[in-house]
Amino acid sequence: FAGLADVSISEDIPVEGEITVPVGSRSPDEDYSTLDEPVRDTIMRDLKAVGKKFVHVMYPKKSSALLRDWDLWGPLVLCVSLALMLQGGSADSKDDGGPQFAEVFVIIWFGAVVITLNSKLLGGTISFFQSLCVLGYCVLPLTVAMLVCRLVLLAGSGTVSFIIRLIVVAAMFGWSTLASTAFLADSQPPNRKALVVYPIFLFYFVISWMILTFTPQ
Amino acid sequence: QGGGSAVIDMENMDDTSGSSFEDMGEMHQRMKEEEEEEAEGEAGAAEEEDGEFLGMKGLRGQLGRQVADQMWQVGKRQASRAFSLYANIDILRPYFDVEPIQVRARLLESMIPVKMINFPQKIAGELYGPLMLVFTLVAILLHGMKTSDTIIREGTLMGTAIGTCFGYWLGVSSFIYFLAYLCNAQITMVQMLSLLGYGLFGHCITLFVTYNIHFHSLFYIFWLGVGGLSTLRMVAVLVSRTVGHTQRLILCGTLAALHMLFLLYLHFAYHKVVEGILDTLEGPNMPPFQRVARDIPVVSSAVLNTTAKAIALTL
Numbered sequence: 001f002a003g004l005a006d007v008s009i010s011e012d013i014p015v016e017g018e019i020t021v022p023v024g025s026r027s028p029d030e031d032y033s034t035l036d037e038p039v040r041d042t043i044m045r046d047l048k049a050v051g052k053k054f055v056h057v058m059y060p061k062k063s064s065a066l067l068r069d070w071d072l073w074g075p076l077v078l079c080v081s082l083a084l085m086l087q088g089g090s091a092d093s094k095d096d097g098g099p100q101f102a103e104v105f106v107i108i109w110f111g112a113v114v115i116t117l118n119s120k121l122l123g124g125t126i127s128f129f130q131s132l133c134v135l136g137y138c139v140l141p142l143t144v145a146m147l148v149c150r151l152v153l154l155a156g157s158g159t160v161s162f163i164i165r166l167i168v169v170a171a172m173f174g175w176s177t178l179a180s181t182a183f184l185a186d187s188q189p190p191n192r193k194a195l196v197v198y199p200i201f202l203f204y205f206v207i208s209w210m211i212l213t214f215t216p217q
Numbered sequence: 218q219g220g221g222s223a224v225i226d227m228e229n230m231d232d233t234s235g236s237s238f239e240d241m242g243e244m245h246q247r248m249k250e251e252e253e254e255e256a257e258g259e260a261g262a263a264e265e266e267d268g269e270f271l272g273m274k275g276l277r278g279q280l281g282r283q284v285a286d287q288m289w290q291v292g293k294r295q296a297s298r299a300f301s302l303y304a305n306i307d308i309l310r311p312y313f314d315v316e317p318i319q320v321r322a323r324l325l326e327s328m329i330p331v332k333m334i335n336f337p338q339k340i341a342g343e344l345y346g347p348l349m350l351v352f353t354l355v356a357i358l359l360h361g362m363k364t365s366d367t368i369i370r371e372g373t374l375m376g377t378a379i380g381t382c383f384g385y386w387l388g389v390s391s392f393i394y395f396l397a398y399l400c401n402a403q404i405t406m407v408q409m410l411s412l413l414g415y416g417l418f419g420h421c422i423t424l425f426v427t428y429n430i431h432f433h434s435l436f437y438i439f440w441l442g443v444g445g446l447s448t449l450r451m452v453a454v455l456v457s458r459t460v461g462h463t464q465r466l467i468l469c470g471t472l473a474a475l476h477m478l479f480l481l482y483l484h485f486a487y488h489k490v491v492e493g494i495l496d497t498l499e500g501p502n503m504p505p506f507q508r509v510a511r512d513i514p515v516v517s518s519a520v521l522n523t524t525a526k527a528i529a530l531t532l
Binding site: 013016018103106107114118120122123192194195198205209 | 285375
């Protein structure tokens with residue numbers, strides 16, 4: 001292999017890549033340190049992170065914790081629970097509820113993707129997954145509203161229950177929109193905040209509408 | 218030595234036009250075979266295993282490292298090309314460069330027909346407003362469908378709304394753009410999308426009002442008034458950009474007809490009419506997503522049934 005001695009390859013080739021995830025996330029090379037810990041520790045750590053983000057959503061201060069360590073576990077859990085609770089609400093009782101689950105799922109994720117693309121196109125500085133993470137977590141108040149609505153509907157479905165449900169859903173809708181605006185609007189140029197807020201408003205409005213018009217079979 | 222041909226192949230690989238991954242795989246396979254030959258001659262099984270491992274660590278020998286290096290380069294090139302293709306949303310960026318004030322101004326302008334049709338009117342090629350209007354129309358349609366207790370399986374409710382609105386916006390824009398191309402009108406595709414999108418503002422207002430206040434006559438007033446205004450604006454802009462009477466007639470007639478008929482369709486197909494409503498009491502027996510003409514009163518269907526029975530009896 002004498003001929004190969006001329007080929008200039010450095011002994012240690014640097015590993016490069018494009019990491020668009022913000023500082024604070026663990027790169028897989030560090031996993032050797034967490035690989036040996038018991039599974040319970042890993043799960044508890046992730047659960048604590050998700051729980052902390054839930055708390056941040058319920059009390060939206062301008063902290064960057066939601067943005068820095070984004071994860072999609074919370075949105076997935078919320079989306080699935082919301083879709084499960086919204087099943088069985090069609091007038092046709094023979095329906096197995098399949099399309100409904102898919103419908104809610106698709107609306108939430110497709111809507112979140114569209115809003116993210118929109119905010120990026122308007123000149124936002126937030127990354128794709130960070131935005132998805134925030135929008136997903138801010139569905140939490142609406143999930144709570146869905147739970148309350150189901151409980152109220154157990155009691156009866158008259159005008160009074162409709163008014164209660166209307167108030168609860170409207171309040172949670174406002175909360176969701178405010179929470180996500182608090183996180184997302186900062187990443188936009190200041191004069192374009194309204195352009196970003198409107199699709200978010202529409203998105204949560206559609207979800208709230210699905211929750212409000214839910215009638216169980 | 219066997220390594221000689223391998224080195225030549227590597228040099229041929231050096232083109233930047235980019236070889237496909239399949240070629241690389243094939244080349245790597247050849248490399249692996251060569252390596253295996255040498256490995257058998259030299260160190261034995263351990264070398265072979267290390268040779269198959271594609272990572273950076275664990276490869277011994279210059280040859281292995283060279284292969285790995287090439288694989289890395291090609292892989293990186295593939296990935297960055299795929300990324301730049303995928304992240305091509307940047308080509309849409311100039312169409313979203315608007316301020317809220319501009320959007321509001323354009324929304325209001327979309328209801329005001331221009332008077333000067335002798336020189337081409339300016340159309341802003343912007344996609345934010347139209348896109349938001351289409352989504353708003355989807356939301357309003359959903360509202361209308363829900364309040365009318367339309368017996369559609371939930372799965373198709375959202376799909377229907379989105380499909381209808383986006384289908385109209387994109388489809389009719391393309392069709393009118395094609396007609397404009399035939400009639401020598403000066404309009405680009407983005408401008409057409411933008412024009413039609415803003416024209417949906419009238420539709421949004423009309424449907425929002427009439428889905429909540431159910432009066433037939435009110436709907437017709439809104440249809441003619443609001444729908445007519447936004448259609449007139451679009452027509453005026455198109456007329457100002459077209460030369461020749463026949464062409465103007467074709468283009469504007471088509472657009473006006475489609476736009477007004479769409480509003481009519483949205484009202485009647487997705488909305489229950491309070492007077493003489495055909496009822497949803499037959500709910501569970503109806504096949505999914507049947508758009509019933511909701512104006513037919515119960516009487517006429519009863520008449521139909523008795524007629525059918527009478528015919529069956531006489532036969």
